[in-house]
Amino acid sequence: MKWDVIIIGAGAYGLMTAVFAARRGRKVLLLERNEQAGKKILISGGGRCNYTNLHTSSENFISDNPHFTRNILSRWRVQDTIDFFARYGIHPAEKTLGQLFPLSNKARDFRDGLLHEALTLGAEIHYGIRVKTVTPMSPGFEIRTEEGISFVSEKLVIATGGKSIPPLGATDFGLQLASSWGMKLIPDAPALVPFTAEKSEEEVCSTLSGLSVDAVARLGKTSFREAVLFTHKGWSGPAILQISSYWKQGDQVEIDCLPNWELSATILGTTPPVQWLSDKLPSRFLSRIAEEMPFIRKRPAEISRKDFQKLEQRLKHLNIHPSGTLGYAKAEVMRGGVDTRELIPQTLESKKVPGSYWGGEVIDVTGWLGGYNFQWAWACGVATGNVV
Ligand SMILES: Cc1cc2nc3c(=O)[nH]c(=O)nc-3n(C[C@H](O)[C@H](O)[C@H](O)COP(=O)(O)OP(=O)(O)OC[C@H]3O[C@@H](n4cnc5c(N)ncnc54)[C@H](O)[C@@H]3O)c2cc1C
Numbered sequence: 001m002k003w004d005v006i007i008i009g010a011g012a013y014g015l016m017t018a019v020f021a022a023r024r025g026r027k028v029l030l031l032e033r034n035e036q037a038g039k040k041i042l043i044s045g046g047g048r049c050n051y052t053n054l055h056t057s058s059e060n061f062i063s064d065n066p067h068f069t070r071n072i073l074s075r076w077r078v079q080d081t082i083d084f085f086a087r088y089g090i091h092p093a094e095k096t097l098g099q100l101f102p103l104s105n106k107a108r109d110f111r112d113g114l115l116h117e118a119l120t121l122g123a124e125i126h127y128g129i130r131v132k133t134v135t136p137m138s139p140g141f142e143i144r145t146e147e148g149i150s151f152v153s154e155k156l157v158i159a160t161g162g163k164s165i166p167p168l169g170a171t172d173f174g175l176q177l178a179s180s181w182g183m184k185l186i187p188d189a190p191a192l193v194p195f196t197a198e199k200s201e202e203e204v205c206s207t208l209s210g211l212s213v214d215a216v217a218r219l220g221k222t223s224f225r226e227a228v229l230f231t232h233k234g235w236s237g238p239a240i241l242q243i244s245s246y247w248k249q250g251d252q253v254e255i256d257c258l259p260n261w262e263l264s265a266t267i268l269g270t271t272p273p274v275q276w277l278s279d280k281l282p283s284r285f286l287s288r289i290a291e292e293m294p295f296i297r298k299r300p301a302e303i304s305r306k307d308f309q310k311l312e313q314r315l316k317h318l319n320i321h322p323s324g325t326l327g328y329a330k331a332e333v334m335r336g337g338v339d340t341r342e343l344i345p346q347t348l349e350s351k352k353v354p355g356s357y358w359g360g361e362v363i364d365v366t367g368w369l370g371g372y373n374f375q376w377a378w379a380c381g382v383a384t385g386n387v388v
Helices: 012-023 040-047 066-073 076-088 108-122 171-180 201-210 238-244 262-269 273-278 281-293 307-315 372-385
Strands: 004-007 029-030 092-094 098-103 124-127 131-136 140-143 149-158 185-191 211-219 222-230 234-237 253-256 318-321 333-338 354-357
Touching: 004 012, 004 140, 012 029, 012 318, 012 372, 029 149, 040 108, 076 098, 076 372, 108 124, 124 273, 149 171, 171 185, 171 333, 201 234, 201 281, 211 238, 222 238, 238 253, 238 318, 262 307, 273 281, 281 307, 307 318, 307 333
Parallel strands: 004 029, 004 149, 029 124, 149 354
Antiparallel strands: 092 098, 131 140, 140 149, 185 333, 211 222, 211 253, 222 234, 253 318
């Protein structure tokens, strides 16, 4: 069975590549491990799919090779994504911070639209496939499956994604293959993932579990202002997920629970801090602080400067010491992956194994929370689909 293009993995990058390659008349085969395509698309954004972000730029991506994203992102912009999906009847609605969701609120529309177009243009898809070996020949590739089936193609696209959420079909297949072909990997780790608390901080987290505060989470020079959520095990919420992508074991994270507050405003006033804070912090959070620092019930004139500083430390510079993360079981994405220096920036073709193309989450480009990872996957799909 000979194909022009074989794509391993029918997620966001694989499906987009299939559409663009099939539009050029290429004979395309998608090989998918699951019994259906795009499982991560289906559950993304809580089933609504945050499919792009109006503010997308290279700054929103983490990579060991930070400028790599520029080429791909500049040739497939956010407006291109919006126009592309509008043809499937999917129209955008902005939530917060430039995040675009479909008006229909149905992630399924993306998966179904892409799959339908690819199949209509003649692409084929085989489900439940377990690829055993991939052998570069000159020219082309031979793919053998666990079931003993063999496929041959001229071009090969590795679209197997990252390692997060194994029950959705995630594997380290791409990483293993790259490594076996001598391609360099940037060490991977779970990203956009909740933190777990150390023993000493567990009790506070558990007491405040379920509470969310508008806060700034800061790690070195990087900071995000969004919600921080206390959980039974530690911390979560968008600000924490964002900062987790920059976190390494042992790092402490600073939380500013009152980003608009200045200590001087409270010292100079006459109202007890507890009253002043009551409309700024959730009551359970405030009660906990009042337990630790009963002086907040006094009038400012009766509170010592040292106590004010203690309060400021607690509210503006709360240092948390995550013991770890909830790992790939709960991570939205994988950080690290195939070193992008191994790839040609315009096409994502491997320099070491010409004819093979690598994009989406399997390569060392990790987007922030907010639709950036899909914008990256779509843009990669266009870049590859136009050349394979
Ligand atoms: C819970 C959750 C919510 C998310 N929400 C958003 C969001 O709202 N917005 C956003 O931008 N990003 C979101 N993401 C991230 C986004 O889903 C991914 O970054 C994106 O899907 C990556 O696309 P991909 O094609 O590289 O990989 P995937 O979409 O993961 O596709 C990889 C495909 O390859 C298949 N595969 C793996 N190994 C093999 C193998 N050996 N053989 C054959 N097939 C294989 C998998 O089954 C899968 O279908 C979310 C992720 C998660 C986990």
